[in-house]
Amino acid sequence: MSQRNFLYYTFSIVRLLLYPFAMLYGAVVWLRNRLYDAGVYSSVEFSVPVISVGNLSVGGTGKTPHVEYLIRLLQYQYTVATMSRGYKRHTQGFVLADENTNALRIGDEPMQYHMKYPDVVVSVSEERITGIPHLLLRRPDIDVVLLDDAYQHRSVKPGINILITDFARPFYTDYILPLGRLREKRNAYKRADVIIVSKCPPELNPAAAADITKQVAPIDKQQVFFTAIEYDTPYDLFSKDTLPITNTNVVLVCGIARPEPMIKHIKAQVNDVHVLSYNDHHYFVSKDLEEIKAAYDNWDAKNKVIITTEKDAARLYLHADKIKEWGIPIIILPITVSVLFNKGNELNTIMLNYVQQTITSNNGDEDGADTVNETYS
Numbered sequence: 001m002s003q004r005n006f007l008y009y010t011f012s013i014v015r016l017l018l019y020p021f022a023m024l025y026g027a028v029v030w031l032r033n034r035l036y037d038a039g040v041y042s043s044v045e046f047s048v049p050v051i052s053v054g055n056l057s058v059g060g061t062g063k064t065p066h067v068e069y070l071i072r073l074l075q076y077q078y079t080v081a082t083m084s085r086g087y088k089r090h091t092q093g094f095v096l097a098d099e100n101t102n103a104l105r106i107g108d109e110p111m112q113y114h115m116k117y118p119d120v121v122v123s124v125s126e127e128r129i130t131g132i133p134h135l136l137l138r139r140p141d142i143d144v145v146l147l148d149d150a151y152q153h154r155s156v157k158p159g160i161n162i163l164i165t166d167f168a169r170p171f172y173t174d175y176i177l178p179l180g181r182l183r184e185k186r187n188a189y190k191r192a193d194v195i196i197v198s199k200c201p202p203e204l205n206p207a208a209a210a211d212i213t214k215q216v217a218p219i220d221k222q223q224v225f226f227t228a229i230e231y232d233t234p235y236d237l238f239s240k241d242t243l244p245i246t247n248t249n250v251v252l253v254c255g256i257a258r259p260e261p262m263i264k265h266i267k268a269q270v271n272d273v274h275v276l277s278y279n280d281h282h283y284f285v286s287k288d289l290e291e292i293k294a295a296y297d298n299w300d301a302k303n304k305v306i307i308t309t310e311k312d313a314a315r316l317y318l319h320a321d322k323i324k325e326w327g328i329p330i331i332i333l334p335i336t337v338s339v340l341f342n343k344g345n346e347l348n349t350i351m352l353n354y355v356q357q358t359i360t361s362n363n364g365d366e367d368g369a370d371t372v373n374e375t376y377s
Contacts, residue, residue, distance in 0.1 A: 018178050018179050021178055022175065022176050022177065022178060022179040022180075025176060025177055025178070026176045026185055029176075029183070029184050029185070030185065032154075033154070033184070033188065036154045041154070041155070042155070043154055043155060043156065043157035044129060044155065044156055044157060045157045045159075046132055046136075046145070046156070047358075047362040048132075048136060048142060048143070048144065048145055048358075048362075049143070049144040049145070049159050049354060049355045049358040049359065050132070050144075050145045050147060050156065050157075050158040050159050050160075051070060051144065051145070051146050051147065051158060051159065051160045051162065051351065051354070051355075052147040052150045052151060052153075052156075052158035052160070052161050052162060053066055053067050053070070053146065053147065053148055053149070053150070053162045053164065054147075054148075054149050054150050054151025054152065054161075054162070054163065054164070055149075055151060055163060055164045055165060055171075056151065056163065056165065056171045056174075056182050056183055056184055056186070056188055056189065057165070057166070057169070057171060057174060057180075057181040057182055057183065058177070058181050058183060059181075059257050059280065060166065060257035060258055060280075061164040061165060061166045061198055061199075062164060062166070062198040062199055062227075062229065062337065063148060063149055063164055064109050064112065064148070064311070065229065065335050065336060065337045066162070066164060066196065066198070066227070066337055067082060067113070067146055067148050068113070068116070068117075068336070069336070069337050070146055070351065071113070071117055071120055071146065073348055073351060073352070074144055074351070074352075074355065075117065075119060075120060077352075078143035078144050078355060078359075079121065079139075079141050079142050079143045079144075080120050080121070080142075080143065080144055080146065081120065081121035081122070081123060081135060081139065081142045081144070081145045081146070082110065082113050082120060082121070082122050082123065082145075082146045082147075082148055083123045083124065083125060083128060083131055083132065083135060083145060083146070083147050083148065083150075084106075084107060084109060084110045084123075084124050084147075084148040084149060085107070085124065085125075085126055085148075085149060086106050086107035086110055086124030086125075086126075087107050087108075087109070087149075087281060088107060088108070088281045088283070089103075089104060089105060089106055089107040089124060090104045090105065091104075091105050091106070091124075092126070093125065093126070094123065094124070094125040094130070094131050094134040094135070095123065095124050095125070096121070096122075096123050096134075096135070096138055096139075097110065097111075097114045097121075097122035097123065097124075101114060101122075102317070102318055103283075103314045103315050103317070103318060104283075104318065106122065106123075106124045107124060107281075108281055108311050108312075108314040108315050109148065109311060109314070110122050110123075110124050110148075111314035111315075111317075112310050112311055112313075112314045115310075115313075115314060115317070116310065116334075121135070121139050121142060123135050127155075128147060128150055128153045128155065128156045129153075129155040129156055132145060132156065143355070143359060144355050151163060151188075151191070151192075152183055152184065159354055159358055160193050160194060160350070160351065160354050161191055161192050161193050161194070162192065162193070162194045162195075162196060163189055163191075163192035163194070163195045163196070164196050164198050165189075165195065165196070165197055165198065165216075166197075166198055166199055167197050167198060167199050167200045167201070167204075167212075167226075168199060169181070170197065170212065170215070170216070171186055171189060172186055172189075172215050172216060172217075174186070189216070190219055190222075192222060193221060193222060193223075194222070194223055194224075194225065194347070194350065195216055195218060195222055195223070195224045195225070196224075196225050196226070196227055197209075197212055197216075197224065197225070197226045197227070198227050198229075198337070199227075199228070199229055199261070200226045200227060200228045200340060201228065202228045202230075202338075202340070204226060204228070204340060206341060209226050209340070209341065212224075212226075223346075223350070225339055225340075225343055225346075225347050226339070226340040226341065226343075227337040227338060227339050227340060228337065228338050228340055229261060229335050229336075229337060230335065230336050230337065230338050231262075231265050231333060231334070231335055231336075232333075232334040232335065232336050233334070234307070234331045234332065234333050234334075235331070235332055235334070236329065236330065236331060236332075237308075237313055237316070237317070237323075237330040237331070237332055238320070238324065238330070243305075243329065243331050245266070245269055245270055245305065245307065245331060245333075246269050246270065247270065247271060247303065248270050248271065248303050248304065248305045249270065249271050249272045249273075249274075249299065249301035249302065249303060249304045249305070250266055250270050250272070250273045250274070250304075250305055250306075250307050251274050251276065251292065251295050251296050251299065251304065251305070251306045251307070252266060252273055252274065252275045252276065252306075252307050252308070253276050253278075253292055253306060253307070253308040253312060253316070254275070254276070254277055254278070254308060254309055254312055255277070255278035255279055255280060255281065255282035255284075255309075255311075255312050255315070256280055256309055256311060256312070257280045259275070259277060262309070262333070262335075263275060266307065266333070271301075271303075272301065274295060274299060276291065276292060276295055278312075281311075281315075282315070283315055283318075284315055284316055284318070284319065289319055289322060289323070292306065293326060293328075296326075296328055304328075305328075305329045305330075305331050306328055306329065306330050306331065307331045307332075307333050308330065308331070308332060308333070309332070309333065309335075310332055310333075310334050310335075313330075313332045316330070
C-alpha cells in the first residue's frame, strides 16, 4: 500500500470513528437552536445598537480585524464599546478595562483593542446577556456595542449579525465538530444579516467571487462581502514610532492560528526570517523570553529586529520591564481588512444606517433593554 493510500485509509477510519460524536454534538446544538426558534428560550434586544461579529467555525477566520474595522468606522461619531468573552483570561465575570488592565485580566484580543483604541470602552463577559446590562450601567454614555465572537450567543439578539467565513475553508465545505471545525450545522448561516468571506486573495476576480456567493446561497435578507488582509505600517512596541523593516533580518515571534500569510508577507520585504511559532493565544513565560532573546543574540546576522503581531504584543507586554532591558527593537506588524470590489461604502452604509436609525428610534428610551420574554437560557 502506498503512503498516500495508507494516509487516506487511516483518515477514513478516524472520520468513521468520530462520526457518532459529531452526530451527538450536532443533535444537542440543533435542539438548543430549535428551542430558541420556538421561543422556549428567549433572546433579549437592547435599545442600544448591538452588532455581533462571529463565525460558525472554531477560530482563525479573522474576527478581530473586522471588529477593528467597525471600531474605526464608528468611533469618531459614536461612543463605541466592545464586549468579548476574554478567551484564556485569568478572571471571571464582567470586567471593564481601565488603566491597570492587562491581558491576564481581559484576554489578549480585548487587550489589543484597549491598547490600540484608548477611547473605546473595552469589556469582557462570558455571558453577554448579563454583561451588556453591567456595561450600560457602568457606562450609560455608550452609543453602540460590538459583540466579538457572539454568533452562538443567542440569548442576545443583535441588530446586525455578521458571519465571518474563511476563504480557504468556507463553512459550506466544512463539517461539525469533531469531524470538522463547525460549532453548528451549516444551515445556521441563515441567522446572519451580513456574510463576509475573509482572507481572500487581493486579486480575487469577480467570477470566482460570484461562484463563492452561489455556494454560500444567501437568503433574501443577506448580503455577501469579500475582504482581504492588508499589512499596515510597522511600529515600535513601546514608543509607537513607525519603523521600516526592509533589508532587515527578522526574528518573527507569533502565536496565531495561521501564521503562513504573515511569514510570506515578511519574507518578501526582508533579507531573512527566523520563525518562533507558538500556539494561538499562548501566554509567554520566562523560558519563552529566554528562547526569543537567545534566537536574536545567537543569530549571526546584521540589522536584526524582532517582529510580532498585535495580539502577541498584548501578551508580551506583560513582561514589558524585562523586554525593555534587552534594548532590542520589538516591532509590531499590524493588520487591517479591505473590502474588495469597491463594496466598502456599501458595507459602511449598512452599519452606519443601522446605528443611526436605532439611536433615533430609541432616543427617548432610558431603560437600556427590551426583554422579549423573561425565560433566559
